[in-house]
Amino acid sequence: MSPQRTNKKRSGKHRGSLDIIADILEASKGKARKTYLMYRCNLSFKQLENYLNLLLKRGLISTIEDNGNNASLFKITEKGEYFLETYRGLQGLMK
Secondary structure, three states: OOOOOOOOEEOOEEOOHHHHHHHHHHHOOOOEOHHHHHHHOOOOHHHHHHHHHHHHHOOOEEEEEEOOOOEEEEEEOHHHHHHHHHHHHHHHHOO
């Protein structure tokens, strides 16, 4: 799987895959629907699907059924929280 980059910029550079993953994990700290994640992270539906599949396989997010709307919600896991902490630590070292 090769997630594509988007036009959103950070410090004048395009986001890499780890930046996008961190954005999705951050946005999924509360229960979040696909459309919310798609708009919040500035991704196409196909890009989001690729990333969500990767994050689910790696155990960084989990799904919660929303029976009222017949849709899945996504929520960050403890492993995902650990990833974010580590990612932020690495970003701090790069400053």
